[in-house]
Amino acid sequence: MQVRHLSLANYRNYAHAELVFAPGMNMLVGRNGQGKTNVAEALMYLATLRSHRISQDAALIKAGEDSAIVRCRLAQGEREALLELQLNRGSANKALINRHSVKTRELTQLISAVLFAPEDLMIVRGEPATRRSFLDDALISRHPVAAGAIADYEKILRQRNTMLRDFKHTGRSANSIDTLLDVWDEQLVEMGSQIIRHRRMLIEDLRDPLIQGYFSLVDQDHQPTIALMESVQETLGVSRETSGVVDVGASVSRETIAEEFRDALRLVRGRELERGQTLVGPHRDDAVLQLKSLPVKGYASHGETWSYVLSLKLALASVLSTDTVEGDPVLILDDVFAELDLGRRERLYAAVSGYEQVIVTTAVEGDVPQGHEWHTIRIEAGEVVAIEPVVTQETPDQSSDTDE
Structure with a gap:
């Protein structure tokens, strides 16, 4: 191209x-x-x-x-x-x-297209929202139809959060809000499970090119890795020892992901009503970035951080070249x-x-x-x-x- x-x-x-x-x-x-x-x-x-x-x-x-x-x-x-x-x-x-x-x-x-800019250092140094944006932009590049799922999820999330805030401030009956939330939950799960599944597939496919890209830049094996930390898994306690970090190498169906998402939403509903916001879903997830088995953020040098982020973008370019x-x-x-x-x-x-x-x-x-x-x-x-x-x-x- x-x-x-x-x-x-x-x-x-x-x-x-x-x-x-x-x-x-x-x-x-x-x-x-x-x-x-x-x-x-x-x-x-x-x-x-x-x-x-x-x-x-x-x-x-x-x-x-x-x-x-x-x-x-x-x-x-x-x-x-x-x-x-x-x-x-x-x-x-x-x-x-x-x-x-x-x-x-x-x-x-x-x-x-794949862009590397100085702002991309924030993928490592910034908040989880920056890493989620990287993942979502990568999904759109890889599967353009994902743009629709991401936009729909964000719209549903805003509307669900508005309902939760209204309940918190007006004190409506729990039974009435439960019925309404059940409807919104299904829509949130439908779009969110697509995003979760495609993120897992992306992370799995980035792993080897990330290692190869990093070695090509620094000529050293610093064992760069990337993994997903999912709020659904953390809520369910499935990955308690790793705080929600997911083994994306395991093949998991969209149906299984959707059912786990529903279960997590049920578990946190009481807290969501108290706080007035949606507490689980792909909007609360993060990417875990490591070098030498340590977080890149806080442990890697400036040069290592640049090399890691460059390698991540090279890995994405490699995946896109293979896909299309x-x-x-x-x-x-x-x-x-x-x-x-x-x-x-x-x-x-x-x-x-x-x-x-x-x-x-x-x-x-x-x-x-x-x-x-x-x-x-x-x-x-x-x-x-x-x-x-x-x-x-x-x-x-x-x-x-x-x-x-």
Whole structure:
């Protein structure tokens, strides 16, 4: 899969921009604050319908404008598709595929991309919600129909929480609220069990590529692992010794997951009525990330943390490449190389250079691995000032370089 052309109109700091990309390695160059990350964000929004930086779409629209346009020509083998998204400040967003109106979520069925950005360090350092967002974005990339299940689950969850809060404040009879909650529980279980099952499958498939990706970056076996901590299992006491950590290698049917979810909801209903919120479900789950049998958060060094998160994204790219007949996902590395020492820069380049298309952003050309061919796009103040097809970056005199 390759992005051939990207058009932006009134998107962030771009009044209008036309960007042409090439197969293989692409580099967006510009000083900080010029708009390089906005390009990466726009591509990822098409792929996931989410921004990795903000939660509200309004900030994506240029100040003073009512809407923004992101238009992408995508190549999949011999086929091409034109994807268009209109972000509207005061109304629902609109989408087109090959000039035909579609639901916005249908865009995710055609474009697959994996982004690594400095913000992704929060997958390790941040709260469980950040790790859940990573898992859900990965699910949408892997199974685009999951976007519907996730959106439906979040809607049902909001409505169920509203009912619980109303009960807490109005003191309605327990019998009346129990009948209503039974109905909402079934809907919550239907959508939530899909999410839980697909998360388990994703975690299982990420395990080996995570190990391989980490070794390719650091050339050491630090035993990187990823596991799921599920609130349903913790509530049922199934995994009491491991606080809800699930052995996702075991094959579990959706029906079994759904029944366990129902049982957990029954067990916590009294506490939910007291607190006015839903206490179990995929919205309360977490991912357990470890190196050398210790949590990455709090124990890993800065360099190890970067390597772990990069490896996690490489693992996801590997899984998506295996899953799809459309080819590799587009890899986007936003301001990554500047944080790596010389050895890890070269190893990361070697790990990604085999993909169909890689898009790298950098403020300093010398930060990217040298002696390789790059299709270069220069960005300045929200404008494309130059496009230089396939230029080999000169290798500098290494005698003055130090490996941090």
